[in-house]
Amino acid sequence: MLEIGLEHPRLAALVALITGYILYSTFFDPLRNIPGPFLARRLPGWLAYQAFTCNTETAILEVHAKYGDVVRVGPNTVLAGSAEAVPKVLGYGEHYLDKGSDYNALVFHTPSIFSEVDKSIHSRKRRIAAHAYSMQSLMRMEDLVLENVAIFLHQMDQFARSGETMDAAEWFKFYAFDVIGDLAFGKSFGLLKRGVTGEFVTHISSGVEYTFVLFLLPSLLRPLSRFLVKWLPIPLFRELNHGFAYVKKETAQLVQERWEKRDDASPQRGDILGALIEATNPVTKERLGFGDLATNASTNIVAGSDTITISLTGILYRLLRNPDKAAKLVAEVRRPSLGDSTSFKDVQKLPYLDGCIKEGMRLTTPFAGPLPRISPRKGFEVAKHYIPPGTIVNVMQCQIHMDERIFPEPHTFQPERWFEDSGGRDLDKYFLGFSTGPRSCIGKNIAILEMKLLLYSLFRRYDLSLSPTTSNLRCLRLLVTKPLSPVLVNIRPAAPVE
Numbered sequence: 041m042l043e044i045g046l047e048h049p050r051l052a053a054l055v056a057l058i059t060g061y062i063l064y065s066t067f068f069d070p071l072r073n074i075p076g077p078f079l080a081r082r083l084p085g086w087l088a089y090q091a092f093t094c095n096t097e098t099a100i101l102e103v104h105a106k107y108g109d110v111v112r113v114g115p116n117t118v119l120a121g122s123a124e125a126v127p128k129v130l131g132y133g134e135h136y137l138d139k140g141s142d143y144n145a146l147v148f149h150t151p152s153i154f155s156e157v158d159k160s161i162h163s164r165k166r167r168i169a170a171h172a173y174s175m176q177s178l179m180r181m182e183d184l185v186l187e188n189v190a191i192f193l194h195q196m197d198q199f200a201r202s203g204e205t206m207d208a209a210e211w212f213k214f215y216a217f218d219v220i221g222d223l224a225f226g227k228s229f230g231l232l233k234r235g236v237t238g239e240f241v242t243h244i245s246s247g248v249e250y251t252f253v254l255f256l257l258p259s260l261l262r263p264l265s266r267f268l269v270k271w272l273p274i275p276l277f278r279e280l281n282h283g284f285a286y287v288k289k290e291t292a293q294l295v296q297e298r299w300e301k302r303d304d305a306s307p308q309r310g311d312i313l314g315a316l317i318e319a320t321n322p323v324t325k326e327r328l329g330f331g332d333l334a335t336n337a338s339t340n341i342v343a344g345s346d347t348i349t350i351s352l353t354g355i356l357y358r359l360l361r362n363p364d365k366a367a368k369l370v371a372e373v374r375r376p377s378l379g380d381s382t383s384f385k386d387v388q389k390l391p392y393l394d395g396c397i398k399e400g401m402r403l404t405t406p407f408a409g410p411l412p413r414i415s416p417r418k419g420f421e422v423a424k425h426y427i428p429p430g431t432i433v434n435v436m437q438c439q440i441h442m443d444e445r446i447f448p449e450p451h452t453f454q455p456e457r458w459f460e461d462s463g464g465r466d467l468d469k470y471f472l473g474f475s476t477g478p479r480s481c482i483g484k485n486i487a488i489l490e491m492k493l494l495l496y497s498l499f500r501r502y503d504l505s506l507s508p509t510t511s512n513l514r515c516l517r518l519l520v521t522k523p524l525s526p527v528l529v530n531i532r533p534a535a536p537v538e
């Protein structure tokens with residue numbers, strides 16, 4: 041050894057480094073007892089690699105099946121995948137873990153309600169904004185959503201007349217973007233009317249993909265990627281970066297127009313932006329500033345567009361793959377007591393529709409990526425493993441949704457499992473489509489309103505079936521899931537109810 045050291049100093053340094061690393065990882069590494077794949081435990085980027093190769097769901101289910109409820113997938117990253125982990129990590133009340141600094145990659149203007157990592161700033165902002173997403177504000181938004189439903193149905197009538205198949209993934213995207221444009225900025229993107237994707241939405245999509253890639257990359261690589269995306273003459277990189285800048289600029293401009301008129305005597309338009317402009321902290325009377333409004337408007341577009349698209353696509357796809365279940369939904373929505381003039385009051389409490397939405401979202405997992413949280417100062421215990429302070433912890437939706445200890449026969453589509461008399465209320469705790477706890481989706485009520493009004497109208501008005509040319513639903517799963525393959529649907533006017 042002494043001879044190697046003297047004659048080959050570089051080799052000696054390498055041997056010393058490897059020996060040091062083996063000693064550290066065997067005796068001192070605080071995560072040394074948490075099992076995981078050999079390379080994944082030691083190198084950063086395992087989750088990013090699975091996302092970029094479209095393999096997240098399969099890989100997550102495999103490592104949990106092989107290594108148990110807690111799996112190490114990086115030098116400082118673990119997956120916690122059991123019922124017990126849900127409240128411990130995502131939490132209820134005061135007890136929940138902080139969001140990790142990866143969320144900084146999702147900041148468009150200033151940190152939004154979504155990307156804010158500081159607990160006290162977040163809860164202050166959420167408290168002010170809560171009114172804008174409440175049931176009371178929802179009632180003001182219903183008419184705006186119904187206007188978009190009407191345009192959607194008008195277009196579907198054309199398909200029903202012509203006998204052409206319609207691509208549900210594409211048309212749900214038009215619907216989702218138009219509604220959220222209308223609600224977040226007071227301006228629909230007009231995709232439903234034109235039947236094609238416009239410039240704004242194309243830029244939004246590339247801007248969002250850019251932030252998701254940054255979010256997934258190990259933090260060390262992020263500054264380098266920002267540099268490469270800006271300066272490398274690769275068209276895709278340029279497009280992604282341009283999309284990000286475009287969204288920032290355009291959203292600020294759209295919000296500016298409304299901001300300037302905020303003190304006009306006339307009431308605000310009944311959309312989220314109007315409600316956010318009016319919103320006041322009930323205790324301190326504090327209001328949101330321009331920066332907060334602009335950042336929340338961009339966040340709402342990102343959080344409420346692809347998520348609705350994939351949820352609706354997944355729900356319809358599963359229903360049409362299971363015609364017996366679709367028939368039960370048809371029986372529910374075509375009850376003569378329900379009117380043709382759709383209203384949320386009527387559709388809100390339809391148990392089968394409710395079950396279809398939860399079950400479709402459970403199987404499709406709209407948020408497929410990690411939602412990283414940081415282990416607290418004293419660490420915590422989950423599934424008999426101690427997780428030391430500062431560890432990044434991920435509860436992956438797909439793992440909880442596919443856990444047969446929680447959802448028996450997890451791969452089957454069973455809307456009935458959500459009925460109250462089948463124990464649906466207990467299952468609700470493990471439905472992570474909108475996540476759970478204090479950082480769960482603040483837009484959930486709006487999303488449910490949009491989806492229920494559309495699905496109700498669709499199944500009441502048409503007979504639907506999958507075209508035989510539709511293959512299995514393939515998806516891109518960066519952070520939010522996106523359909524990659526079309527879902528081709530035959531659409532005919534509904535047969536009269538007997």
Ligand code: HEM
Nearest residue numbers: 153154343344347348351406411474475479481482483487
């Ligand atoms: C089906 C549609 C939707 C799904 C599946 C969904 C899902 C989620 C999930 C899983 C989270 C937690 C993310 C995390 O932990 O980092 C979240 C947060 C959030 N969502 Fe949604 N969402 C949907 C629709 C919407 C809509 C329509 C809006 C706005 C109008 C919205 C706004 C937000 C915001 C602002 C947050 C951050 C909440 C906070 O941290 O306090 N979402 N959403």
